[in-house]
Amino acid sequence: MQVKEKQVFSIPDVIKDRPTHYCPGCHHGTAHRIVAECLAELGLVEKTICAASVGCSVLIYNYLDLDIVESPHGRAPAVATGIKRSRPDAFVFTYQGDGDLASIGLAEIMHCANRGERVSVIFVNNTVYGMTGGQMAPTTLLGQKTTTCPSGRCLENEGSPFKMAELIGTLGGTVFSARVAVNNVKNLKNAKKAVLKAFEIQEKGLGFSFVEILATCPTNWRMTPIQANERVAKEMIPCFPLGVFKDTTKKQEKP
Amino acid sequence: MSRAVFREERCKGCLLCTIACPKKIIVPADRFNQQGYKVVEVPEKDMSKCTGCASCAMICPDFAITVWKTIKPKKGARKDAAAKSA
Amino acid sequence: MPRQKAPKRIFVKGNEAVAHGAIAAGCKCFFGYPITPQNDIPELLSKILPEAGGVFVQAESEVASANMLLGAGACGIRAMTSSSSPGISLMQEAISYMAGSELPAVIVNMSRGGPGLGDIGTSQGDYFQSVKGGGHGDYRVPVLAPATCQEAYDLVIDAFDLAFKYRNPVLVVGDAIVGNMKEPVIPRKVRKKSDKAASWCLSGAKNRKSRLLKSLHLEEGGLAVHNKNLQAKYKSMKTEVRQESFEVKDAQLVVVAYGSIGRIVKTAIRKLRTQGHKIGLVRPITLYPFPDRVLQTLAKQGKKFLTIENNLGQMVEDVRLAVCGLADSDFFGLLPGLTPSPDDFEKPILKSLKKSLKR
Numbered sequence: 001m002q003v004k005e006k007q008v009f010s011i012p013d014v015i016k017d018r019p020t021h022y023c024p025g026c027h028h029g030t031a032h033r034i035v036a037e038c039l040a041e042l043g044l045v046e047k048t049i050c051a052a053s054v055g056c057s058v059l060i061y062n063y064l065d066l067d068i069v070e071s072p073h074g075r076a077p078a079v080a081t082g083i084k085r086s087r088p089d090a091f092v093f094t095y096q097g098d099g100d101l102a103s104i105g106l107a108e109i110m111h112c113a114n115r116g117e118r119v120s121v122i123f124v125n126n127t128v129y130g131m132t133g134g135q136m137a138p139t140t141l142l143g144q145k146t147t148t149c150p151s152g153r154c155l156e157n158e159g160s161p162f163k164m165a166e167l168i169g170t171l172g173g174t175v176f177s178a179r180v181a182v183n184n185v186k187n188l189k190n191a192k193k194a195v196l197k198a199f200e201i202q203e204k205g206l207g208f209s210f211v212e213i214l215a216t217c218p219t220n221w222r223m224t225p226i227q228a229n230e231r232v233a234k235e236m237i238p239c240f241p242l243g244v245f246k247d248t249t250k251k252q253e254k255p
Numbered sequence: 256m257s258r259a260v261f262r263e264e265r266c267k268g269c270l271l272c273t274i275a276c277p278k279k280i281i282v283p284a285d286r287f288n289q290q291g292y293k294v295v296e297v298p299e300k301d302m303s304k305c306t307g308c309a310s311c312a313m314i315c316p317d318f319a320i321t322v323w324k325t326i327k328p329k330k331g332a333r334k335d336a337a338a339k340s341a
Numbered sequence: 342m343p344r345q346k347a348p349k350r351i352f353v354k355g356n357e358a359v360a361h362g363a364i365a366a367g368c369k370c371f372f373g374y375p376i377t378p379q380n381d382i383p384e385l386l387s388k389i390l391p392e393a394g395g396v397f398v399q400a401e402s403e404v405a406s407a408n409m410l411l412g413a414g415a416c417g418i419r420a421m422t423s424s425s426s427p428g429i430s431l432m433q434e435a436i437s438y439m440a441g442s443e444l445p446a447v448i449v450n451m452s453r454g455g456p457g458l459g460d461i462g463t464s465q466g467d468y469f470q471s472v473k474g475g476g477h478g479d480y481r482v483p484v485l486a487p488a489t490c491q492e493a494y495d496l497v498i499d500a501f502d503l504a505f506k507y508r509n510p511v512l513v514v515g516d517a518i519v520g521n522m523k524e525p526v527i528p529r530k531v532r533k534k535s536d537k538a539a540s541w542c543l544s545g546a547k548n549r550k551s552r553l554l555k556s557l558h559l560e561e562g563g564l565a566v567h568n569k570n571l572q573a574k575y576k577s578m579k580t581e582v583r584q585e586s587f588e589v590k591d592a593q594l595v596v597v598a599y600g601s602i603g604r605i606v607k608t609a610i611r612k613l614r615t616q617g618h619k620i621g622l623v624r625p626i627t628l629y630p631f632p633d634r635v636l637q638t639l640a641k642q643g644k645k646f647l648t649i650e651n652n653l654g655q656m657v658e659d660v661r662l663a664v665c666g667l668a669d670s671d672f673f674g675l676l677p678g679l680t681p682s683p684d685d686f687e688k689p690i691l692k693s694l695k696k697s698l699k700r
Contacts, residue, residue, distance in 0.1 A: 003256060003325055004325070004326040004328075005257070005258075005323045005324060005325050005326060006323065006324060006326055007321065007322070007323050007324075008257075008307055008309050008322050008323065008324040009309035009312040009313070009320070009321055009322035010321050011318045011321065015318055019264070019265055019290070019317070020316075020317060020318075022316065022317075023267075024267035024268055024269040024292065025267070025269035025270075025271060025316065026316060027316060028316065029315075029316030029317050029318065030314070030315075030316045033316075033318060045546070046545050046546060046547035046548075047545035047547065048545060048546075049415075049416070049543045049544070049545060051412065052555075058557065061553045061555065065546070065551045066546060066551050067543040067544065067545055067546050067551055067552050067553075068543075068551070068552075068553050068554070068555075069411070069412065069415035069442070069543055069553075069554040069555070070438075070442065070553075070554065070555035070556060070557060071408065071411070071412075071438075072408060072411075072434050072435060072438050075404065075405070075408035075411075075435070078400065078404075078405040078406075078408035078409045078411075078412070079408050079409065079411050079412035079415070080412060081372075081398065081400075081405075081409050081412060082370070082372065082408065082409035082410060082411060082412025082413040082414075082415075082416075082420065083412040083413065083415065083416055083543070084412075085370055085396045085398060085409070085413065086369060086370050086396070086412070086413035086416045086418035086420060087416045087418070087543075087544060087545075090416075090543075090544065090545050091545070107401050107402060107404075107405065108401070108404075108405055108408070110401075111400070111401035111405065115398075182314075184275070184314070185275055185310045185313055185314060188313050188314065189313075218269075224270075225269035225270060225271055226269075226270055226271065226274060229271060229274070
């Protein structure tokens with residue numbers, strides 16, 4: 001008897017067929033794929049314009065088959081504002097790392113969110129500056145050793161890590177702010193739900209949406225991919241709890 | 256019999272799929288791909304244990320895995336098939 | 342003879358003329374930040390741009406404004422920002438990126454005193470910043486320098502056309518005098534030319550291949566090729582050179598001055614001419630491309646030069662380069678922080694004339 005089967009997992013067409021430059025075990029590829037799946041499922045691919053940023057993901061244009069413009073370091077939310085204000089019918093998102101968004105770009109993300117720009121921001125937080133070799137980032141944990149805080153981040157000298165999803169959630173123009181992880185299948189599924197929600201909010205023209213994705217950087221953490229993956233659960237989630245920090249759509253749904 | 260299909264040339268040997276698989280049937284192989292990464296595989300004898308859950312594919316950061324799930328035949332189908340051939 | 346109907350005029354500040362020019366040019370987006378002495382530009386546009394169907398955003402900083410401009414430029418949309426000297430310093434990164442990614446944009450600078458916070462009065466201290474590229478890398482931008490409110494209106498319209506013709510940021514550099522003086526301006530209906538942006542801009546990859554706008558070129562030799570192409574483009578911009586020549590034919594001394602200073606110097610020259618002195622003026626209207634050919638021609642005729650600027654000596658270097666080997670240029674700089682009048686320039690012009698007649 002012929003065995004019938006159906007494909008239950010495929011790679012969306014918007015992902016280009018080429019190997020990535022990301023390190024083994026880096027979560028960028030996973031995050032790219034979640035974004036790609038959501039764009040495909042919501043039928044947004046053909047009207048999407050992405051403002052790419054500077055970091056390991058500067059080469060995102062090699063992997064996502066979309067209209068993309070490169071932004072200066074930290075400025076993607078401002079570039080996205082220019083895009084959405086000049087082409088309001090486009091679907092606009094930025095994809096940024098922790099140095100880009102929370103350090104040099106802190107003003108741009110706060111104001112973009114506060115103005116309630118109808119764009120979506122995907123924020124990949126791996127607690128270091130990856131591309132440049134593992135320097136301290138605004139989200140480096142207390143006690144974490146990096147190349148620019150070799151004795152470990154200390155409160156008196158370097159302050160404590162930024163909690164961006166919470167911060168963005170306090171701003172008037174933010175409709176949705178959530179933090180997710182992709183270190184296991186359960187978290188992955190929730191991560192995709194959050195990104196879908198964020199994108200739907202933009203499609204409905206409701207306001208600004210933000211998803212922070214906790215991610216690994218095995219190379220700069222000096223860990224194997226599996227050890228790095230475990231660090232997300234062991235060390236990162238206790239400091240950066242997963243969850244939804246603002247969702248104004250929930251209020252609207254109440255009868 | 257569900258199956259996971261691995262694109263070996265894309266595998267970076269990160270082994271995240273080996274911990275994601277609930278049936279623990281994915282293991283590091285003995286061979287390297289052209290990029291120099293030690294790839295993973297499901298030994299032939301173990302592929303029948305694959306449930307098609309696609310956990311491996313979901314966790315893979317390199318778009319290297321696709322998954323096919325066996326569609327179980329409907330309960331009455333076997334009886335009907337038997338009756339037809341009779 | 343029937344009297345011609347006088348054209349409709351508006352009586353506006355230079356800053357306002359810039360705003361009206363932008364609307365006439367079909368500007369769809371303005372992103373800006375408050376800074377003296379150009380606040381009339383965002384203030385007026387916040388009212389008239391939405392009325393004209395456009396979008397106004399007060400950004401959180403000049404850095405953000407310039408990057409919003411980059412985003413709109415990437416979409417092939419006519420967009421503009423304005424600021425003054427320190428704010429323009431903040432925009433240099435984005436201008437370099439726009440030049441490298443070949444994106445159209447109009448940036449208006451109503452320059453003030455510097456360096457640093459300087460003052461809120463007039464100066465021409467941003468010549469180097471504008472013409473030599475305040476940002477990093479080998480790039481050039483067309484620079485237009487209005488001297489009247491009418492020019493402030495007209496040159497903004499030209500700036501948009503140049504920006505899209507060359508897919509390049511374009512600077513319009515005025516100063517606190519040009520920005521705040523009030524004159525009649527004759528508005529005009531601008532015939533909309535196609536920006537030809539549809540072939541390269543980002544709009545969502547529907548029914549076409551996806552597009553990428555970037556300035557990063559990591560592949561071996563890629564950046565070299567890109568830079569060669571950019572240089573060829575800048576060379577082709579030489580056809581856009583513009584200047585005003587005033588009383589140069591029989592002049593013994595030619596003063597070179599631009600913007601508000603060019604205007605005030607012209608008044609001084611008119612007065613000195615009535616006294617019999619043979620003095621002329623070349624007023625560059627494009628600071629880049631610079632009118633070197635005109636100056637070379639005059640140098641070959643044996644004329645002497647005096648460059649007058651409201652700074653400590655910036656354009657004079659380009660005048661000297663232009664006439665190199667054929668002549669030299671004397672220099673008089675009105676210090677930033679002083680408000681210029683024609684009287685300030687009479688003595689220096691006569692001194693230079695005396696010197697030149699001795700040679």
